[in-house]
Amino acid sequence: MKRPSTLTAYAFLYLVFLYLPVLFLPLFSFNSGTIVAFPIKGWTLDWYRKLGEQDTLIQALWNSLGVGTVVALLSTAIGLFAARAFVRYRFRGQRAAEGLVMLPLVIPGIIVASSMLVLFLFLGLKPSLLTVVLGHTFLALPFSVSILKSAFDDFDASLEEASYDLGVGVFETFRRVTLPVVSPGIIASMLVTFTVSFDEFVLAFFLSGNQPTLPVYIWSQIRFPAKLPNVLALGSILLLTSVLLLVLAEYFRRRSSASEVR
Amino acid sequence: MIFRSEASRGYTLSAPATAYVGFLVAAPLVILIAYSFWTQTYVTLDKTPTLKNYSEAFADPLVRHLMLRSIWIAGAVTVVTVALAYPIAYFIAMKVRKKTIWLLLITIPFWSSYLLRVFAWKLILGFNGVMNSALLMLGLIDEPLDFLLYNEFAVVLTLAHAWAPFAILPIYVSLQKIDPSLLEAATDLGNSPLQRFMRVTLPLTIPGIIAACLIIFIPTVGDYVTPALVGGSDGKMIANLIQVQFGAANNWPLGATLSLIAMLSVGFVAIVFVITATRLGRRIR
Numbered sequence: 001m002k003r004p005s006t007l008t009a010y011a012f013l014y015l016v017f018l019y020l021p022v023l024f025l026p027l028f029s030f031n032s033g034t035i036v037a038f039p040i041k042g043w044t045l046d047w048y049r050k051l052g053e054q055d056t057l058i059q060a061l062w063n064s065l066g067v068g069t070v071v072a073l074l075s076t077a078i079g080l081f082a083a084r085a086f087v088r089y090r091f092r093g094q095r096a097a098e099g100l101v102m103l104p105l106v107i108p109g110i111i112v113a114s115s116m117l118v119l120f121l122f123l124g125l126k127p128s129l130l131t132v133v134l135g136h137t138f139l140a141l142p143f144s145v146s147i148l149k150s151a152f153d154d155f156d157a158s159l160e161e162a163s164y165d166l167g168v169g170v171f172e173t174f175r176r177v178t179l180p181v182v183s184p185g186i187i188a189s190m191l192v193t194f195t196v197s198f199d200e201f202v203l204a205f206f207l208s209g210n211q212p213t214l215p216v217y218i219w220s221q222i223r224f225p226a227k228l229p230n231v232l233a234l235g236s237i238l239l240l241t242s243v244l245l246l247v248l249a250e251y252f253r254r255r256s257s258a259s260e261v262r
Numbered sequence: 263m264i265f266r267s268e269a270s271r272g273y274t275l276s277a278p279a280t281a282y283v284g285f286l287v288a289a290p291l292v293i294l295i296a297y298s299f300w301t302q303t304y305v306t307l308d309k310t311p312t313l314k315n316y317s318e319a320f321a322d323p324l325v326r327h328l329m330l331r332s333i334w335i336a337g338a339v340t341v342v343t344v345a346l347a348y349p350i351a352y353f354i355a356m357k358v359r360k361k362t363i364w365l366l367l368i369t370i371p372f373w374s375s376y377l378l379r380v381f382a383w384k385l386i387l388g389f390n391g392v393m394n395s396a397l398l399m400l401g402l403i404d405e406p407l408d409f410l411l412y413n414e415f416a417v418v419l420t421l422a423h424a425w426a427p428f429a430i431l432p433i434y435v436s437l438q439k440i441d442p443s444l445l446e447a448a449t450d451l452g453n454s455p456l457q458r459f460m461r462v463t464l465p466l467t468i469p470g471i472i473a474a475c476l477i478i479f480i481p482t483v484g485d486y487v488t489p490a491l492v493g494g495s496d497g498k499m500i501a502n503l504i505q506v507q508f509g510a511a512n513n514w515p516l517g518a519t520l521s522l523i524a525m526l527s528v529g530f531v532a533i534v535f536v537i538t539a540t541r542l543g544r545r546i547r
Contacts, residue, residue, distance in 0.1 A: 010353070011349075022379060082280070107480075108481050108485070114517055114518070114521050116286065118297060138282065219377065
């Protein structure tokens with residue numbers, strides 16, 4: 001072994017590099033001075049208190065929550081069928097189909113955003129929360145499909161066959177056998193896709209029209225130095241929410257893998 | 263009989279996903295192509311087909327400059343991110359026992375809002391920002407450093423941070439797949455650890471490196487947020503110009519043309535890269 005200690009030290013430095021920048025947001029959100037620089041003037045919760053008084057922010061929050069929920073339901077529903085098809089059945093063009101579904105991950109954001117704006121206006125859909133939902137569902141699909149694929153991977157197909165043999169119908173089998181087993185995967189997929197939509201900016205920036213989502217609202221505030229502490233407080237809450245949702249998702253994903261043993 | 267019904271079930275169940283993604287990839291592309299042959303003066307759209315947008319885009323030195331800079335910055339981001347990430351992937355795959363915890367640690371920051379992470383870097387690198395004020399307070403510098411923010415360096419640093427998990431995960435997967443007996447064989451045949459790494463480990467992880475490079479390079483060329491927030495005028499990229507065409511300049515046909523040119527350039531560079539990297543990988547082996 002060639003000096004593993006150097007590598008370990010590097011790994012820990014790398015973690016600092018990954019985490020430190022993000023942690024500055026919450027740190028300075030408690031700073032009573034309005035300039036984001038050391039030394040910290042004093043500690044305050046004022047910036048958090050003031051968040052509740054801003055009507056446009058609250059409206060943007062509701063917009064984001066609504067969009068995220070619909071996106072989570074839509075992409076998970078579509079992803080559920082696709083994941084099952086990819087894991088359970090073999091068919092010609094399957095690899096191409098799986099590749100196609102992953103495509104939204106690698107297309108540059110600006111190209112997706114500009115081309116969708118042009119398409120939706122062409123179809124007569126004005127930029128609104130509806131167009132944001134359609135765009136975010138597109139972006140969220142690769143996530144839901146890959147999470148649900150791993151949920152179905154661990155699913156023993158003989159359980160379904162047993163159910164058919166006992167004379168239970170297709171839909172009843174799905175509801176009573178398949179669904180309960182893959183449900184942790186479904187929950188994980190919904191949490192992840194919700195977060196993808198909740199954090200997404202570029203598409204929402206192009207497609208939301210005059211109904212800003214939370215990231216679009218933050219973008220409009222970033223330009224004004226006076227609004228900075230507000231953005232920090234809001235950003236810190238969002239960071240915490242995203243991380244909590246994702247840890248929760250990870251927990252459910254683990255449970256779906258563990259169910260194989262039972 | 264069974265096969266046919268299996269296949270048809272597969273098609274039916276996957277159809278909503280493939281149709282949805284396929285439609286939203288293909289339809290905008292068709293309309294984008296159509297738009298690129300039209301012209302627009304103020305609000306009126308002239309649908310007489312013309313190559314004016316293309317000749318305008320190719321003749322404009324700004325377009326060429328921003329396109330080349332986007333590819334150059336994306337290339338630099340890719341190299342820096344992958345180089346920084348490879349040792350971590352190696353560390354997790356080869357040296358750590360609690361792999362899942364490390365993988366989780368690596369991916370958690372990625373799940374925080376991309377916009378906020380970029381914004382955090384703007385605060386850190388600013389003239390009156392976190393880094394300068396900290397260095398001043400520690401007495402390491404006498405006046406704020408002015409080369410931190412609003413340049414290509416800031417863009418590369420910010421994106422190397424933002425894309426970290428995208429580089430680590432594919433390389434980690436390819437390292438995981440390496441058969442340990444190959445490494446033992448190399449050692450038994452008298453290879454030093456460095457030789458073993460260069461002749462066995464590295465060549466076997468080329469597919470992972472290629473995947474990491476593509477996952478980072480392609481979205482970076484079209485990145486809008488980072489150049490807009492930390493790039494300044496020296497760090498502006500093609501996406502910022504495209505956004506202007508769809509926003510303030512209100513010239514959608516030109517915007518569509520630029521999008522298509524960007525897409526083709528990215529595709530071209532990516533294909534050349536994959537071919538070269540694969541050849542290079544074979545040569546090492």
